[in-house]
Amino acid sequence: MESRKKPLSDEDFIKSLEGVYHIQGRDFVDAGIVSSEVKKSLQGKGIPESIIRRVAVITFEAEINIISYAQQGTIQLFIEPDAVIIEANDIGPGIADIDLALQEGYSTADDSIRELGFGAGMGLNNIKKFSDVFELTSDVGQGTHLKSIVKLSG
């Protein structure tokens, strides 16, 4: 685990990078497509179905957050020998109070988002719940950065 503290070398970064997916803000029509791609790319690699389901939930919620709130963003998927890592970065308003955003039920979603069944203030909690390691940082006015690790042994 000591090696995780060091940044990955370029070679290791490329080796474990499984996919990079672009997401456009407010594009609810395509919502779920990235999660579906991520799920497909994990299948057939000997990764347990229970792990794939957790990654699918995490990716879906991250995707919906970017669509709902950001101008655009990316989701990167890494497969390492001991874990699947999902990183979501967006260009958007950011989150002023992360502790508040992590309170279940807290949401800044408008009615157009709520009508679709999103914006219940559960998304970030779901990501945290299904992750073994969860990191959320934000620069207000610039964007939000999410890193979620799902250990293969978990």
Place this chain on the structure above:
Amino acid sequence: MNLETLAEALGLKCKCCWEKLKTTEVKGGYAGDLLSDVMANSNAGDIWVTRQVHQNIVAVASLKGHAGIVIVQGASPDKDTLDRAGREGIPIMVTDMSKFEVVGKIYQLLSEA
């Protein structure tokens, strides 16, 4: 219980993927209109009962491996929803019954199975 037996017992109308009903096993069920709730708490093989009709429900059902979706209260799925369901092979059924009524009947059927 397979989906065809369940759909016939409840008089559900199939709007998509009828060819999959016979071979799809229903292991349980979940009801909800909040997609994050359904993502977090439903299980693979569940029949999902909802009032939502837009195409994001297909994404959720596909990601979770649901047996199918039942849309209640006479609501009609959007055309985009049916197109996407066809592409992803997710059965969609509709009924005029309320969510409460459908869930009660499904629960009873699965308990007796």
